[in-house]
Amino acid sequence: MASLRQLLIDPDEWRKGYGFDAALALHRYLFDYLNLPRVGVEVRADNVAALRIAERLGYVEYARGHEVYYRDGAYVDEIQLFMGKDAWNERWGATEREYASPLAADATR
Numbered sequence: 001m002a003s004l005r006q007l008l009i010d011p012d013e014w015r016k017g018y019g020f021d022a023a024l025a026l027h028r029y030l031f032d033y034l035n036l037p038r039v040g041v042e043v044r045a046d047n048v049a050a051l052r053i054a055e056r057l058g059y060v061e062y063a064r065g066h067e068v069y070y071r072d073g074a075y076v077d078e079i080q081l082f083m084g085k086d087a088w089n090e091r092w093g094a095t096e097r098e099y100a101s102p103l104a105a106d107a108t109r
Contacts, residue, residue: 002030004041007050020053024092027057031088038084044069045077058091059083 007026009019030036041059043050059081067075 002034002036002039004039007053014049019049020056023053023057027083027088027092031085032093036085038082040083041081043079043081044071045079046071051079054081057083058087060087 004026007019007023009022027039030039041050041054043054045051045064060083061079062082063080065078065080068078069076
């Protein structure tokens with residue numbers, strides 16, 4: 001399992017699609033090449049762009065921490081999201097696979 005906490009994009013480059021492109025390429029590597037069974041991400045609830053990217057990729061929320069981060073004079077929740085290999089394959093396996101997995105299809109770690 002992989003756990004992602006940050007994906008940083010230069011603020012001057014926001015809203016150009018680079019964040020989604022980078023996240024999609026990373027997930028291709030995690031699921032298709034490393035053959036990981038699941039990936040989790042932790043996102044601040046006020047990070048709308050990160051939540052949108054996670055939603056587009058196919059993540060689902062499984063936990064929420066209340067008032068985890070202190071930011072700009074207020075506390076912000078943390079949202080924990082999860083995506084399994086089956087969800088990845090269902091959503092992206094047919095269109096986004098650039099290379100065959102080096103492991104057997106039924107291999108697990």
